[in-house]
Amino acid sequence: MLQSIMNAMPRLGELLSEINELDLLYNVDCNLLEEMVRILKPFDEATKLLSWGKMPTISLVIPTKMKLKRCLEAKEEDSEIIKKVKWKLSETLDEKFQIDVIHCVGTILHPKMKGFVKQCLGEETFETTKLQIECILNNITGPNSKKDSTSSNDKSNERVREDQSEFLSDVMIDCEAKDSEEDEDELTFYLNSKYSNRFPDPLIYWRQNSSLFPNLFKVAKSVLAIPATSIASERHCSCTGKNLDERKQFLTEDSLNSLLFIQNAMKGASD
Template sequence: MLRFLELEICQDLFSEAEDDDSKSLTCAEWEILEELANLLQPFEEVTKSLSYNESCISEVIPTIKTLHFCLSQQKVSSPLAFFKADLESNLKKRFEDLESNINFTMSTFLDPRFKTVFFSTNCFVKIKEYMEMTLIKDDNEANDNVNTIPMKEDSGNLQDALKEIIASSHTKSCTNLILEAEIDLYLKQELLNRSSPTSKWWEKMKGIFPNLSKLVHRFLSTPSSIIYNERLLFRIRKYFGQ
């Protein structure tokens, strides 16, 4: 479409040479076409951004919300008003459940370029709850203790059981307090530059945020799309002549 707009003068000259105005667009039609190109421009930028080799799943929520914002700010003439409204409606419907997916929300939060910028308060609360449960579960599994109190069948000592319950509760409380401190410190750090690699930032900061860094490998390693994988498979097939 942009290429066609660039050929506007050529199209007009061709119509004049052919002496046939029916082969040329009117001024109003050119204006609508240019307006449509501007309206769809953010979609092209989003497609390119999320198709990048190093693009991560953490970029999806910020990108979609930014796209919503761009569309809401776009002013269009009456011929394109219905098209724009339909575009916004379908975009909202397609991604309305994005924040309910813990993979997207966790990866966005753990990305030092975004953190909580694109989240509501309720969503952030759910993220914290999930992190607490995940880290406690990981600690329990590391200690061969899966949220149950081991009881000896030949022992009826309630005092021992009570001590184990208290110890388990104490472990959970300590984990929550440590995690709260890490999250507070993490949020106080300046946002990373948009073009800076997140992997290098976390490599440098993993000693300061040991608990959060455990989750980074799990959530910041997923690509935002399968395009790069498809490119790689295409090159492999081409290499082996298949």
């Protein structure tokens, strides 16, 4: 909205000048408008990132919040009103953007971000998250699941990888691999293993390493399937709603499913 207003300002000025009403813009602070757009832009990028429906997003919640908090840090050159806006946005972010243990679990189960929780949220949060994962693992097969063998290859989603890397580049942390022990359980072995950049999508990593981490793979599949937001599902519901107007109430379920399939196929082709 603000970006659209800012883009329209030159043309708006021309139109008002033609009708001698330019004084209507005298109280508009274009510099402040530009600053507000700059402050809010990361929120727009974060919303797009967390609402992406084709790759896991639950693991991006904590890094995204940290990125936004960093963007809201006051700078010396900021005006008083901008400092107040940043402070209020930061306060609201903490109030509305709650971090839950499932976000920590999802972050650890993203191979590229598995060290993020420990290094950014502290040892206590990391250990609590580990216990949560171990509890889930124990419910699957019992406490003693050992590492096994390895697997094959797959394609990556380059576009999403670049979007994530660019937006979260200044909060990402590279983790050092540690020497593994033969009697390590799956979780410990995974946390100590080195990450390869050839797996931009965590689901590809887990699929390719399912034989190495058979039980942790099951946990990762279920956790990473949780979306960070409901925007993607709401978008699909909105598409369904467009087909359910008054003239289409007598469509059969099969016909409606066919229409939605065609709509998604056409959208995928245009992308």
